[in-house]
Amino acid sequence: MHANNRTPLVLTLLAVVFVGLAAAFYSDSWGYPPPRAAIPLVDKALLDTATVRRSYADLIRAKEDLSDFDCYGCHDKKQPPPLRYDENQKLIVPPEHSDVVMGHGSHGRNNNCFNCHNENNLTTLQPRDGRELKLENSTQLCGSCHGPTYRDWDSGAHGRTNGYWNTKLGPALKKDCVNCHNPHSPRFPGRKPAPGPHTLHPSDTADRAAEAESPSTH
Numbered sequence: 001m002h003a004n005n006r007t008p009l010v011l012t013l014l015a016v017v018f019v020g021l022a023a024a025f026y027s028d029s030w031g032y033p034p035p036r037a038a039i040p041l042v043d044k045a046l047l048d049t050a051t052v053r054r055s056y057a058d059l060i061r062a063k064e065d066l067s068d069f070d071c072y073g074c075h076d077k078k079q080p081p082p083l084r085y086d087e088n089q090k091l092i093v094p095p096e097h098s099d100v101v102m103g104h105g106s107h108g109r110n111n112n113c114f115n116c117h118n119e120n121n122l123t124t125l126q127p128r129d130g131r132e133l134k135l136e137n138s139t140q141l142c143g144s145c146h147g148p149t150y151r152d153w154d155s156g157a158h159g160r161t162n163g164y165w166n167t168k169l170g171p172a173l174k175k176d177c178v179n180c181h182n183p184h185s186p187r188f189p190g191r192k193p194a195p196g197p198h199t200l201h202p203s204d205t206a207d208r209a210a211e212a213e214s215p216s217t218h
Ligand code: HEC
Pocket: 067, 068, 069, 070, 071, 072, 073, 074, 075, 081, 082, 083, 084, 091, 092, 093, 094, 096, 097, 113, 114, 117, 122, 123
């Protein structure tokens, strides 16, 4: 009997409380939590299948400016350009060839231009075996000194094959040595490593990205 008397009061109070809560939620009194930062996708540059360099052969295929390769636009066909050395027997590269920065090997052993270029016909390359190669066939030149690496390349263990495995769909293209190595300074430039698997914790990823940026961590 006693309880029954209080039921309408309790129900009314509850109704008032719920209506109040509904109003509070509706008017967003506490505000929403800040939206999660968008999870960054993998840097597109890391998915790019292009090689680090474009070779002479690539420039021919793309019909681009080949004036750097027009040796006899500047040189005299009748006499090979003289090689000049400083007092330490280091080759002096003339300012006209400032893009040619020699650093082939750690001992400066392969800095003589005519180890590779043919002094009697600058538009060709000449490996030690005396063959004359077109500039676009430079991989054969590299192979004449780097036999084991060339064999690895030929069998697909060194370098990269772009294109198709199924050659009915399109060509499988072996990238040339000079697509990755600068013939004059062939040491491969370091690359930023790709990020690890995503943890779905944005703050975590930001920390790791910062870590990867900072040169002191390796
Ligand atoms: C824009 C003009 C120009 C072009 C194009 C050019 N050269 Fe030269 N090159 C020069 C000049 C100038 C020198 C210095 C000549 C001298 O000292 O008598 C030189 C010097 C050289 C030397 C001697 C380098 C040294 O350290 O002493 C070589 C080798 C050479 N050139 C090769 C080539 C080859 C190979 C090509 C084509 C792929 C080429 N050059 C295209 C202007 C050019």
